[in-house]
Amino acid sequence: MRTLRSLSKVMYLGMVRDKSAVFFMLLFPLMFLLLFGALFQSEGGTRVTVAQVGDVEVLDQLGDDQLGALDETLRIERAGDRDRALEDVRQGDVDAAIWEVDGEIELYVSASDPARSGTVNGIVNGLVQEANVAATGQEPTYRITAGQVEDESLKAIQFFTPGLLGWAVAMGASFMSALTLVAWRKKRLLRRLWLAPIGPGQVIGARVGVSLGLSMVQLAVFLGVAIIPFYGLRLTGNWWLSIPLIACGTLAFMAVGLVIGAWAKTEESANGALQITILPMAFLSGSFFPTDGMPGWLQTVSHVLPLKWLNEAMMSVLSRGGGWSDALPAMGVLLLFAAVLTAIAAKLFRWDSA
Amino acid sequence: MTSSAITAEGLRKRYGDVQAVDGVSFEVEAGEFYGILGPNGAGKTTTLEIVEGLREPDEGTARLLGELSWPRNTALLRRIGVQLQASAFFEKLTAREQIRTFASFYDVSDERADAMLESVGLTDKADVQDDKLSGGQAQRLSIACALVHDPELVFLDEPTTGLDPQARRNLWDLLRRINSEGRTVVLTTHYMDEAETLCDRVAVMDNGKILRVGPPRELISDLGVDSLEDVFLELTGREYRE
Ligand SMILES: Nc1ncnc2c1ncn2[C@@H]1O[C@H](COP(=O)(O)OP(=O)(O)OP(=O)(O)O)[C@@H](O)[C@H]1O
């Protein structure tokens, strides 16, 4: 027990005292999240901005609660005069200009973005119709009740959080195990430890424990950052399934690191091999952008990548309300990867670099 | 129970086309101070590594304290202490953390680990990380790590290489003290004065074979020369070794 504790401590200290490791494992992926989350904030959202000139009754009469409900989709700005407002539309600063002349509502939208123009038209039209019905003093004949279906397309943050987290965990777990193995072999520590009365189980146990700890910290930090209102991640029901998923992913990527660490003679070659393994895998697995646009055969190929399984399952439980049925197969595949790769690593394993 | 601490019989080890150890047999009594001498590449380190149980011999067996050292035997490992020719430390750890870590493997207290650090004169370097220790300081730390659990049987591969005269004398005192407590010490060295003052018996090796074994005084008088260095040169020749 004491051995396990002190080995874990040694690995932990070796990691946190290595400034570049802390940077690449923790801060670097987090910077991506902060940056992507901020850059793509408006993307995918259909919130439109309308420049209003003078009084427009259908807009002015809206109560606070109605405005609040509309806030997701519509933002109203005041503009000084009509020319100014039209110029703003031309520049793309706002999506539409609106004013009222004797009960006639004039709406100008940009021709360049039909999707947004349609949205503006639809919203304003709806408001006008509603006002018309209200003006007749009659109960409306038809009403709409809106329900929600989890959409295939997601807000950017709902996509980036699981994807970048998957990449971060893959890097952290694989780099830590590969570099420990290579450095300990190169510094003859493996030999030295052979002469101490400790078992391989204790060394492996400590390594797994520290890596799982690192992954959980990554998970907590990513989710913690993504759910602040500025980024606005919304966790869906079974988000806690991300914990066992990340644990299985950690084991799979530790095994990737073990194979590379067993093969590589120096830290540099281990580093290079990890980069060319993990980075393309992250691209193909949709860590940085959705893979829907990839050619079909590439999508098929990407299904043999452990990170693809991790990312899909993480996206499902974090953002799409998925549950056990999405998480379990991925966990199985990841554990299978871990087992097979560990067996390969054991075959390649060498005690010393000679 | 046998009274011998080490019994090595017919050890052989081959690396590619180098026969590093070529039929080595020797015996070390419990409580003895034993030295292995020989030119570079003679096979001293390889012999020690086989005896310690670090490498599997191609042929032959080694028994330590009555037990086979290969396959790995953790109960036996608790009773022996090894300083390897090249020091091996955990990355990014200070001297104190290194020795406390090794101590924890043997359930030895932190206090005892710190005392060991003191006895090799490293207390004021306790908070220095491994890569910032000088060569001799690293060597002393490596020796301290080998001795931290009070082993009955100690292997030191060129312990005094790279030490300054003060550290060398202090280490001699330390080794004499643990030997006088009844522990068995085996070391290799290239310093003949060291072998002469410390060792009860020395073995002179070359080309993977033991050429001669005996107390230094006896070897000197047997060969009719003046010093152990003359014995060494007489037995192993004067040419360079590859
Ligand atoms: N891991 C290895 N792989 C291949 N050859 C080796 C290895 N270790 C040692 N050798 C070879 O075995 C021979 C004996 O080496 P060894 O290290 O036992 O010598 P030594 O007596 O300890 O020398 P030194 O005084 O320089 O420490 C040498 O020829 C060396 O080149």
Ligand SMILES: [Mg+2]
């Ligand atoms: Mg040697």
